[in-house]
Amino acid sequence: MRHILSILVENEAGALSRVVGLFSARGYNIDSLTVSTTEDPTLSRMTIVTNGSDDIIEQITKQLNKLIEVVKLIDLNESDHIERELMLIKVRATGKDRDEMKRMSDIFRGRIIDVTEKTYTIELTGTSQKLDAFIEAVDRAVILETVRTGASGIGRGERILKI
Amino acid sequence: MEISGAEIVVRCLAEEGVEFIFGYPGGAVLEIYDAIFKQNKVKHVLVRHEQGAVHAADGYSRSSQKIGVALVTSGPGATNAITGIATAYMDSIPMVILSGQVPTPAIGLDAFQEVDMVGITRPCVKHNILVKDVKDLASAIKKAFYIATTGRPGPVVVDIPKDVTIAKTEFHYPASVQMRSYNPPSKGHPGQIKKAVNLMLEAKRPMVYVGGGAVLANASEQVTELVRMLGFPCTNTLMGLGAYPGTDPLFVGMLGMHGTYEANLSMHYCDVLIAIGARFDDRVVSVPQQFLSSPKKIIHIDIDPSSIAKRVKVDIPIVGNVREVLDEMLSLLKQSKERPDATALASWWKQIDEWRAPNSLYYQPSDELIKPQYVIQKLYELTGGEAFVTSDVGQHQMWAAQYYKFAKPRRWINSGGLGTMGFGLPAAMGVQLANPDADVVCVTGEASIQMCIQELSTCKQYHVPVKIVNLNNRYLGMVRQWQEFFYGNRYSESYMDALPDFVKLAESYGHVGMRIEQPADVEGALREALKLKERLVFMDFITDQTENVFPMVQNGKGLNQMDLPPHMRNLQQGTVAKERDYGNLS
Numbered sequence: 003m004r005h006i007l008s009i010l011v012e013n014e015a016g017a018l019s020r021v022v023g024l025f026s027a028r029g030y031n032i033d034s035l036t037v038s039t040t041e042d043p044t045l046s047r048m049t050i051v052t053n054g055s056d057d058i059i060e061q062i063t064k065q066l067n068k069l070i071e072v073v074k075l076i077d078l079n080e081s082d083h084i085e086r087e088l089m090l091i092k093v094r095a096t097g098k099d100r101d102e103m104k105r106m107s108d109i110f111r112g113r114i115i116d117v118t119e120k121t122y123t124i125e126l127t128g129t130s131q132k133l134d135a136f137i138e139a140v141d142r143a144v145i146l147e148t149v150r151t152g153a154s155g156i157g158r159g160e161r162i163l164k165i
Numbered sequence: 166m167e168i169s170g171a172e173i174v175v176r177c178l179a180e181e182g183v184e185f186i187f188g189y190p191g192g193a194v195l196e197i198y199d200a201i202f203k204q205n206k207v208k209h210v211l212v213r214h215e216q217g218a219v220h221a222a223d224g225y226s227r228s229s230q231k232i233g234v235a236l237v238t239s240g241p242g243a244t245n246a247i248t249g250i251a252t253a254y255m256d257s258i259p260m261v262i263l264s265g266q267v268p269t270p271a272i273g274l275d276a277f278q279e280v281d282m283v284g285i286t287r288p289c290v291k292h293n294i295l296v297k298d299v300k301d302l303a304s305a306i307k308k309a310f311y312i313a314t315t316g317r318p319g320p321v322v323v324d325i326p327k328d329v330t331i332a333k334t335e336f337h338y339p340a341s342v343q344m345r346s347y348n349p350p351s352k353g354h355p356g357q358i359k360k361a362v363n364l365m366l367e368a369k370r371p372m373v374y375v376g377g378g379a380v381l382a383n384a385s386e387q388v389t390e391l392v393r394m395l396g397f398p399c400t401n402t403l404m405g406l407g408a409y410p411g412t413d414p415l416f417v418g419m420l421g422m423h424g425t426y427e428a429n430l431s432m433h434y435c436d437v438l439i440a441i442g443a444r445f446d447d448r449v450v451s452v453p454q455q456f457l458s459s460p461k462k463i464i465h466i467d468i469d470p471s472s473i474a475k476r477v478k479v480d481i482p483i484v485g486n487v488r489e490v491l492d493e494m495l496s497l498l499k500q501s502k503e504r505p506d507a508t509a510l511a512s513w514w515k516q517i518d519e520w521r522a523p524n525s526l527y528y529q530p531s532d533e534l535i536k537p538q539y540v541i542q543k544l545y546e547l548t549g550g551e552a553f554v555t556s557d558v559g560q561h562q563m564w565a566a567q568y569y570k571f572a573k574p575r576r577w578i579n580s581g582g583l584g585t586m587g588f589g590l591p592a593a594m595g596v597q598l599a600n601p602d603a604d605v606v607c608v609t610g611e612a613s614i615q616m617c618i619q620e621l622s623t624c625k626q627y628h629v630p631v632k633i634v635n636l637n638n639r640y641l642g643m644v645r646q647w648q649e650f651f652y653g654n655r656y657s658e659s660y661m662d663a664l665p666d667f668v669k670l671a672e673s674y675g676h677v678g679m680r681i682e683q684p685a686d687v688e689g690a691l692r693e694a695l696k697l698k699e700r701l702v703f704m705d706f707i708t709d710q711t712e713n714v715f716p717m718v719q720n721g722k723g724l725n726q727m728d729l730p731p732h733m734r735n736l737q738q739g740t741v742a743k744e745r746d747y748g749n750l751s
Binding site: 011012015016019020023027057060061064065067068070071072073165 | 283284287288291292295312344345346347469470471474475
C-alpha cells in the first residue's frame, strides 16, 4: 500500500544520503522524495512516498527513527492529510492542439506559464493521481517534456509535525 | 590557551578515560601521532594491519566495560578498517574509530589517499561525523562516545581532515551531550512489563531465550535471577553465551543452526517464549512460519524497536534497557505470591530431560586422531570455564561455542553477526590488554588464523601472551561440511594445500610453537601452554579432517528438523519429533 512519510531531519550535510541509503540498503521502495528546509533553518522536512505491506512500513519507520539525524517522523496515512505535487509539462501547441491544450489546462485548473509559437508550458498542481490523470488525458504525442516535484504532504486540521 | 586539533583529539580521549588506542599511522594522521608522542596518558598499540586495530579495539570493548578506540589514516587505512567496523556494527559493539582525512580544501578532488570514509561507512556504523572545523572537534568526539555507548551500542566513526588537526582553538570538553534527535529508551513500559509477567506466570511450557543484548546491557545477574526464580529452561544464543551460566542445570545449551537438540526443541515447542536481547536472526529461526507452526506467545525485550517484529511477530513487545526491564520484572515477581504451575513445569522438564538424555553433543572419541571437540573440552576443563575465549569463524567457532561452558558473560568473544574470519587473534590482543592477568585463548583454524596472522608481531611487541588453539584440519571446515552435505562431496577450493609450518612461523615471530598430533598429547600441551603465563603459545592441533558440526538445522528447515549426530540418527526419523503430542504436555 502507498504511504506518505513526513520526516523532520537535522539540516546537516549527509542527512539526506543517510535516509536514501537506508532505503536502498534494506530494499525499500521510494516512489518519490522531496526535501527542503523549514521555517526553522536547523531542520529539513522530507516527504517520502513509499509502498509496502504494513510490516514493511513499520520497519521503515522504525529504521528511519533509528537514524541519529531523524528528529521526528509521521506516516501521513495514519489519518486525514492533504497531498500536493507540482508538475511542469511542456506540450506541442500547434494547429488544433493549441486550443485543445488550453482547454485541457483549464479543465485541470492548470496555468500556462510559458508560451512560444509551437509550445505551451503548463503548471499543474494537485495530488499525484491528478497529475497522472492529466498525462493520461492528453495525447502522448503532444507531450514534449515533463518534470514533477514528487508529493508533499501535510496533516489535515490541527494535527502538526513539529518538535 | 589555543591548542591544535591533534592535541584536542588526544585530550578528548584522555577525558573519556581511554587507556589504549589501537592504530596505524599515515600521512593524514601524522599530527595526531605527534600529539600522542607528546603525552603519556593514552597508550598507543601499533598493529600490523588496520583490520587488526579495529578487531583489537572491538575485543577490548567486548571483554570489558570500557570502550575500544581505533585510529587509522585516510584512504587505504580507512578502507582496511571497514571489515572491523562492520563486524562491530553487526554485533552492536560500542567503539569509536578515528580516521584521518585529506585536508578539507582537497576533499572531492581525488587527492592522494582520499576516500569518502563517511560515505563508505554509512551502512555499517551507528553514526559517523566528518569534522570540518576544529571548533566542532571536541563536541564531535564527545558525541561519538555518547552515541556509541548509549541505546543499542555500536561503532561511531569520526573522520578528521588533516587541516583540522593542525588548526588551533580553545579546548573545552563538553560535560554532557543533549541531542534532540537522539533519546535512547531505558525503562520499559510498565503496562507491558506487567502483562509479560502475568503471561510468564501462566506458562505451561516456558522458554527463556537470551541473546547478546543481555551481555551488552550487563544483565547477566538479572537473567540468572529470573530464570532461577521461575525454574524455567534457558538457552543462550551464540552472542549470548555466558549471559546465563553454561553449567547450570536450567541451561539447555546454545540454540540455532548448531544448537543442542534440547535447546532447539524446547524453543520450537514452548508455549511462552521470553526473548531477552535477542533478535530471532536467521541462524536461530531460519523460517519464521515454521517456527510459529507450533503456537506460542512471545515476549520480546529489546532496546532497539526495529529488532522487534522484524522477522518474527511478537505478542508483548517491551522496548527498553534489558537490565532495567528485568529489574522491574523481578520486583513484580517478588511482590506477587503467584508462581508458575508446578505440575505443568515438571512435565515440561521431564520432556526436556528426555530430549537431553541422548546428549546431542556426543562424538565418537578416538585414540588415533585428535577430535577437535576433545581439544575444546580439555581446554574447558583446564580453565574451568573462566578463560576469555575468542574465535574466528567456521567449525572451530561452533565447537568452541558448544563445548566450552562459559560461566560468565563477556568471556566469549566472537564475530557472530558478520562472521568475520581473521577476527580471533587481533580480538584476543584487545581482550588480553583489557584483562592483563586473565587466560586469553584464541580458538581458531588454519584458514582463519592466516587472515590476520600478522598480528603475531604486535603480540610480540606488546608482550601479549594469548594462547592460540589452532584446530588444523587442512580444510575450510565449514565450507567442506556444506560441500559434503549439499554439494555431493565436491570439495571445491576448500582444501588448504601448502600450509606454513605454524611452529616455525610462531617461533620466527618470537613466540612458542607446538605441534600436537596425538590425542594423548592434547591435555599435556594445553597444560604446558597455560603455564607459560608470559608467552604467546601457538598450539597447532592436527585434527580429524572428517569431523562435522552437529546438530545442524539446514537453511529453510525448522528447529525441530535437525540433522543429528550419528548416534541419534534413529531419533531423527521422527520417534521424538513426530509421534509425541506436544500440545497436551500439561
